[in-house]
Amino acid sequence: MNDARPVERHSVRGFKPDALDDATLDAIFGAAQRAASWCNIQPWRVWLTSPPRTAALSAAMLEAAKTGLPHAELAFPLDYPPPYQEHRRACGHALYGAMGIGRDDKSRRYDAWLRNYAFFDAPHLAVVACDRRLMPYALIDVGVWLGYLFAAAANVGVDTCAMASVAAYPEVLRAHLGIPDDLAILFGIALGHEDPAVPANATRTSRAPIESNVTRT
C-alpha cells in the first residue's frame, strides 16, 4: 500500500505570543506558493501581519465586532441542510465542550466568538483576498492554496486557524492593510505556536467515512 497519510494538524484557538522568524514564514508561504491553480493564474492575494501590527489590527476588529453586525463580502451560508447541519453541530459541540461552555450560556458563547477578533492571540494574521473578476471559479484555486499552506505550516511545526469570521468586517481590514476594493476579502489565517494551556486547543473534530463523500463507480 502506498503511504498517503494525512498531515497531522488541527485548528488552534489559543497561541503563544512569540513571532515566527522570517525564514519560517518564507518556508510556509513559499511552499503554499507552489499550489496548483487553473491555468496557473495564482489568484490568492495575501496580507500578512506581524507584531505589533497584529495587535493593532485586532483592537480595531474587536471594536468593530462589538459594535457592528457581520457583513462578509463572500456571504456565509444561512442554512445548513442535512448532513451538513449534523457536522456543524458536532463541530460546535467539540469546541464548546472543550471550553466547558454550556449550550445556553450566551454570555460565554459571545466571549468565545469575540476571541476570533483577538485572532486567538496569534502573533500573525494572514488576510486572504481574491480578484472579484475571477469569481467564483478562482475560489477553487484559493482553497487549494489554503490546503498547501496548512500542510506547509504543519510540516515546520507551526499552528494555524483559518478564520472566515475575520472577513465579516472587511472595511477594517481594508483601512489597516490597504486592501484594494477590486479584491474580495475571503478569510483570515492565524499563525503561530499553540499555547497548550488554552482549553479550546483540546478540541478535536471527526470526519465521516469515505463512502459519505466518495462514490466509487
Ligand SMILES: Cc1cc2nc3c(=O)[nH]c(=O)nc-3n(C[C@H](O)[C@H](O)[C@H](O)COP(=O)(O)O)c2cc1C
Ligand atoms: C475557510 C475556513 C474558515 C474557518 N473559519 C473559522 C472561524 O471563523 N473560526 C474558527 O474558530 N474556526 C474556523 N475554521 C476552522 C474550522 O472550524 C475547522 O477547520 C473544522 O472544524 C475542522 O477542524 P480542524 O481544523 O481542527 O481539523 C475555519 C476553517 C476553514 C477551512
